Amino acid sequence: MKKITRYSVAKAGIFFTASVFLPMNGTAAALRNSANSSGISATFGDIDRRNDFFNEFGGNGRTCLSCHRPGEGWSITPQGMRKRFDRSDGTDPAFRPNDGSNSPDADVSTVDARRLAYSALLNKGLIRIGLPIPASAEFTLTEADDPYGFVSKDAANPDLSLFRRPLPAANLKFASSVMWDGRESPPTFSIREGLGNQANSANTQHAQGAELTAAQRQSIVDFELSLFASQISVRDSDVSIPLGKAASPKILAEQRFSLGINPPFLAGRANSAFDNQVFKLFDRWSGRPDRSGSDRRAAIARGQQIFNTRTFVIKGVAGLNDSALFGKPEQLTGTCGTCHNTPNVGNSSSALFMNTGVSDADRRTGDLPLYTLTNKTTGESIQTTDPGRAMVTGLWKDIGCFKVPALRGLAARPPYFHNGSRSEIPDVVDFYETRFGLGLNNRERLDLISFLRAL
Structure with a gap:
């Protein structure tokens, strides 16, 4: 792949440098860079703005780009959303009451009203997904505490308001399922088919348009599968x-x-295929001494080693401790790679959905609804801010289970988890320390943070 030119790009503040390459098939592939709070991330791929990813097929002005921004890790960030709100007084296509507002009934008649109506989008980059409980579900809704007054237990079969982060539209070559709850990729679907299904659902639901043609779906999926994003530099004080x-x-x-x-x-x-050395990106820096604290390469390498080898006890995780694939262990000793196991990517290489407690009632914040679900057979009740995978399968055991997301390009797309409940990467590390007792001392904590920032 031969490099043919280098130039500067300043279009809507999305990219600021690019290096263009010419692959064997003659399609222009570019390396485009974007700044973030940790340093610089880059996207490699054919960013052809004539692709249907950038075209409007709906009825409310939205395109795929509305929620999948190159400069925001191919997702959206609260910082980016606030800038778009301020530029447009909250009329940018991202701000639509069908799913951008906290309730579809929210008042959006004035700028101040819109700022309040779209607070979840502005503060955490959350889109509201309305889903009904499956008719065959093993549970019913017995209480709904919705701070926005939309969801009620009194409705015959209400759509629950589920607030979720848009997953990135890059690195999808490594996807094992589509969407946080896997609803667009049933077992009979390939990932390509699931992505096509997701593109169509996004247009009919989020963009409020008609169904996409087969050619339009293929165009969007081909584009998404060509995108690869990761961090290419990190900033330590004033040093890049x-x-x-x-x-x-x-x-x-x-x-x-x-x-x-x-x-x-x-x-x-016997004959295990699992390699706990999930990441090998920074092996060459292992054992390298820091120089006056400015050379953080050794810290990144140490953080990679912690990710790969630090063991801790995993228990109480639905989708893992109760899974026949793992032998249904009451507890097991694992590493970060037990869940984030795709080599040099960090999602689950199998279509697994797990509950680490992110949507549990005791972690609820006042900006999220709280739902009480009751088992039809046992009468047991669970409170959750999002039933997750259970809204697809209807299974009691799937309540609170979500897919394991990829880690590459992590620094470009805060906040984290499906509900944006952790603002920064250090908050994510602290969550897992509290949840599983990783046993990190202060230097180890900082090393792991350095590694995650470098992905």
Whole structure:
């Protein structure tokens, strides 16, 4: 792949540099850079703005770009949303009451009203998803505490308001399921079919348009599958630290992948295929001494080693501790890679959905609804801010379960978890320390944070 030119781009503040390459097929592929709070991220791919990803097919002005911004990790960030709100007084296509506001009934008649109506989008980058409980579900809704007064237990079969972060539209080559709850990728669907289904649902629901043609779906999916994004430098005080060739999204595009490529549930069995060295991006920096605290390469390498090898006890995780694939262990000893196991990417290489407690009632914040669900057979009740996978399967055991997201390009798309409940990467590390007792001392905590920022 031959580099043919380098130029500057300043279009709507999305990119600021690009290096263009010419692959064997003659399609222009570019490495485009974007600044974020941790340094610089980059996207490698053919960013052809004639693609249907950038075209409007709905009725409210939205395109795929409305919620998947190149400069925001191919998702959206609260900072980006606030800038768009201020530029447009809250009339940018992202701000639509069908799913952008806290309630479809919210008052959006004035700028101040819109600022309040779209607070979840402005503060946490959350889109409101309305989903009904499946008719065959093993549970019913027995109480709804909705701070926005929309969802009621009194309705025959109300749509629950579920506030979720848009997943990135890059690195989808490594996807094992589509959407946080997997609803667009049933077992009979390939990932390509699931992405096509998702593109169509986004147009009919989020963009309030007609169904896409087969050609339009294929165009969007082809574009998304061509995108690879990762961090290429990190900033330490005023020093910028290049992460090197191994961390480049161009190299990420060449990463081998197949579903189940690194299955953790085989760990410990004969002929196990699981490799706990999930990330090998920074092996070359291992043991490198820091120089006056300004060279953070050694810290990143140490953080990678912690991610790969630090063991801790995993218990109480639905989708793992109760899974036959893992032997239904009451508890097991694992690493970060037990869940984030796709080599050099960090999502689950198998279509697994797990509940680490992010949507539990005791972690609820006042800006999210709280739902009480009751088991039809046992009478047991659970409170959750989002039933997750259970809204697809109807299974009691799936309440609160979500997919394991990819970690590459993490620094470009805060906040984190499906509900944006952790503002920054250090908050994510602290969550897992509290949840699982990782046993990190202060230096180890900072090393792991340095590593995650570098992905």
